[in-house]
Amino acid sequence: xxVATDLIAKTDExxxxxxxxxxxxxxxxxxxxxHYDHEDEFPAPIVEQMKDLGLFGVTIPEEYGGMGLDLxxxxxxxxxxxxxxxxxxxxxxxxxxGSYLLMKFGTEEQKQKYLARMATGEIRAAFSLSEPECGxxxxxIKTTARKLDGAYEINGQKMWVTNGxxxxxxxxxxxxxxxxxxxxxxxxxxxxxxxxxxxxxxGEYAGFTVPPKIKKxxxxxxxxxxxxxxxxxxxxxxxxxxxxxxxGQGFVQMMDALEVGRVNVAARGVGIAQRAxxxxxxxxxxxxxxxxxxxxxxxxxxxxxxxxxxxxxxxxLTLRAARLKDAGERSDLEAGMAKLFASEAGRFCVEESLRxxxxxxxxxxxxxxxxxxxxxxxxxxxxxxxxxxxxxxxxLLQRHKI
Amino acid sequence: xxxCVLVKEVPDAAVEKRIDPSTGRLDRSGERNLNPYDTHAIxxxxxxxxxxxxxxxxxxxxxxxxxxxxxxxxxxxxGADRSVHLSDDSLAGSDVAATGYALAKxxxxxxxxxxxLGQQSDDGECYTIGAVVADHLxxxxxxxxxxxxxxxxxxxxxxxxxxxxxDTVSVEMPAVISVGDAINEPRYPSLKAIMGAKxxxxxxxxxxxxxxxxxxxxxxxxxxxCGDFKPPPEKAGGEIIEDEDTDETVExxxxxxxxxxxx
Numbered sequence: 204x205x206v207a208t209d210l211i212a213k214t215d216e217x218x219x220x221x222x223x224x225x226x227x228x229x230x231x232x233x234x235x236x237x238h239y240d241h242e243d244e245f246p247a248p249i250v251e252q253m254k255d256l257g258l259f260g261v262t263i264p265e266e267y268g269g270m271g272l273d274l275x276x277x278x279x280x281x282x283x284x285x286x287x288x289x290x291x292x293x294x295x296x297x298x299x300x301g302s303y304l305l306m307k308f309g310t311e312e313q314k315q316k317y318l319a320r321m322a323t324g325e326i327r328a329a330f331s332l333s334e335p336e337c338g339x340x341x342x343x344i345k346t347t348a349r350k351l352d353g354a355y356e357i358n359g360q361k362m363w364v365t366n367g368x369x370x371x372x373x374x375x376x377x378x379x380x381x382x383x384x385x386x387x388x389x390x391x392x393x394x395x396x397x398x399x400x401x402x403x404x405x406g407e408y409a410g411f412t413v414p415p416k417i418k419k420x421x422x423x424x425x426x427x428x429x430x431x432x433x434x435x436x437x438x439x440x441x442x443x444x445x446x447x448x449x450x451g452q453g454f455v456q457m458m459d460a461l462e463v464g465r466v467n468v469a470a471r472g473v474g475i476a477q478r479a480x481x482x483x484x485x486x487x488x489x490x491x492x493x494x495x496x497x498x499x500x501x502x503x504x505x506x507x508x509x510x511x512x513x514x515x516x517x518x519x520l521t522l523r524a525a526r527l528k529d530a531g532e533r534s535d536l537e538a539g540m541a542k543l544f545a546s547e548a549g550r551f552c553v554e555e556s557l558r559x560x561x562x563x564x565x566x567x568x569x570x571x572x573x574x575x576x577x578x579x580x581x582x583x584x585x586x587x588x589x590x591x592x593x594x595x596x597x598x599l600l601q602r603h604k605i
Numbered sequence: 606x607x608x609c610v611l612v613k614e615v616p617d618a619a620v621e622k623r624i625d626p627s628t629g630r631l632d633r634s635g636e637r638n639l640n641p642y643d644t645h646a647i648x649x650x651x652x653x654x655x656x657x658x659x660x661x662x663x664x665x666x667x668x669x670x671x672x673x674x675x676x677x678x679x680x681x682x683x684g685a686d687r688s689v690h691l692s693d694d695s696l697a698g699s700d701v702a703a704t705g706y707a708l709a710k711x712x713x714x715x716x717x718x719x720x721x722l723g724q725q726s727d728d729g730e731c732y733t734i735g736a737v738v739a740d741h742l743x744x745x746x747x748x749x750x751x752x753x754x755x756x757x758x759x760x761x762x763x764x765x766x767x768x769x770x771x772d773t774v775s776v777e778m779p780a781v782i783s784v785g786d787a788i789n790e791p792r793y794p795s796l797k798a799i800m801g802a803k804x805x806x807x808x809x810x811x812x813x814x815x816x817x818x819x820x821x822x823x824x825x826x827x828x829x830x831c832g833d834f835k836p837p838p839e840k841a842g843g844e845i846i847e848d849e850d851t852d853e854t855v856e857x858x859x860x861x862x863x864x865x866x867x868x
Binding site: 215216218219220222223226227252255256257258260261270272 | 638675678679682793794795796797799800802803
């Protein structure tokens with residue numbers, strides 16, 4: 204009898220792609236992650252190879268030089284990259300959100316101008332909502348843009364911008380009408396251009412400063428920065444969707460992008476959880492205690508069983524959210540559930556794996572130490588677990604209103 | 606120059622090899638993939654082309670069941686221009702000699718200047734198919750080649766892995782060369798190449814199309830008789846010497862080695 208395995212079934216191409224990315228992670232990412240993590244250094248040679256492989260244009264339509272693949276395939280790729288190192292998927296992640304914003308809301312001119320160069324990775328994109336004093340409460344942002352002589356002058360400070368320094372484009376959410384009620388109607392998304400790798404921009408990008416990268420617990424190698432806008436002038440045509448259609452639409456656009464962003468983070472959770480499980484399976488069959496491999500002790504087997512169950516459930520939730528989105532169906536609730544569950548599964552599995560590794564897990568000699576520092580990023584980035592629960596709760600009540 | 610690369614679909618390396626008790630042959634079920642050694646052969650062909658030789662075509666050729674199409678897709682995603690799939694029920698059960706004959710017949714239709722292949726398959730590991738094919742095609746054959754250069758467009762200068770160091774051998778083309786994995790580092794197929802693989806021409810041929818005589822292939826046409834194959838015995842646990850007094854331990858180890866005439 205046929206068994207319905209729609210969620211995990213892969214097309215021939217998806218199989219070939221995930222095989223390729225897994226091999227790439229095994230041969231190029233995993234053997235080098237320790238070095239880049241330790242030095243907190245941008246993994247430039249790996250990123251260059253990723254450009255050649257086409258990994259920056261996965262979801263960008265073919266007419267703009269991308270591969271035109273769906274969110275599901277993208278999620279499969281992200282899982283494999285994150286299994287190698289979540290910083291690598293972080294380098295692709297904000298770029299993916301930026302290209303999604305352009306594809307969905309950009310004008311034809313904006314698409315022509317940026318997408319082809321984004322598909323090859325020639326230019327990379329970041330996106331920015333958080334500020335020093337607000338993260339989850341997006342409507343509390345203070346950065347403003349005021350129209351002066353045909354352009355918008357942006358003033359304010361942004362925080363936690365992944366790829367903040369090396370990107371060429373930042374999709375930045377600011378207030379264009381601070382007195383708007385409700386507040387979100389006064390928010391606009393600008394495509395802020397800058398010189399990649401430059402801290403103090405000058406000339407046409409003057410007033411756009413990227414302070415030194417923030418030092419973090421984990422998620423190293425990819426820079427997280429503040430952005431300081433001080434009289435930075437952004438042309439009106441750089442409003443996402445154009446001035447006429449895009450002014451005041453920033454909040455809605457960003458929330459839409461965060462929905463696919465949640466599937467993306469969920470896939471990263473699956474990847475890191477999967478890796479933690481692999482390491483635990485290996486170590487527990489090598490290490491002996493009380494006369495046998497520790498994997499033969501029920502206490503360890505229970506941990507392995509719980510980890511594997513979490514990985515599988517997280518993967519299924521992620522693929523379901525992605526497939527719903529690809530089918531054009533509503534997936535906000537599912538994406539929130541996937542993000543919540545998979546990021547928590549990542550945290551759970553790395554901790555269990557660390558415990559299984561005992562003292563060695565706590566040493567820098569073993570990979571699981573890095574995973575333990577990397578995993579918490581996913582609990583916070585693109586909506587904390589608490590925010591996910593709020594979103595899920597509200598959506599549930601909306602869908603089941605009596 | 607026209608290069609044909611022989612490729613094979615094999616069980617994935619992660620799948621443990623075992624003998625199927627019902628057939629007495631290698632169990633080839635489960636996940637399958639392109640034989641890793643063959644990816645080095647494709648890469649070698651690509652490097653000949655990129656090295657400036659006039660390579661007009663790189664053709665991947667396989668013999669295998671319907672599922673082998675996936676291996677051909679991988680081969681073209683790695684750079685081959687098109688592929689040929691020899692598939693026929695009459696070929697099932699062919700041994701190495703019969704397979705070599707069938708592949709040679711398929712290659713004859715292509716008239717290649719150079720046939721490349723991986724030195725061994727990940728499943729059967731016979732190392733011999735290249736020599737069998739070369740014999741049928743009446744071409745020189747070199748195996749375990751780890752460096753390959755085209756000279757004057759008609760000759761190959763090869764380094765062949767030997768027990769100690771390597772031999773340098775010069776051969777005239779056409780030739781059949783099997784390569785080792787030290788020859789190069791195969792590239793990764795790009796997303797574009799993977800997505801385009803199904804669009805490259807794939808020529809499906811049956812035994813009759815290439816003039817294979819049916820009594821030379823399949824179980825009937827094979828000399829090898831599958832007997833009572835069994836998995837190799839499990840390794841013994843070994844002897845563990847606890848190191849309490851190091852001098853004594855060394856003596857014990859030396860005595861153990863001496864007993865077995867290993868010193």
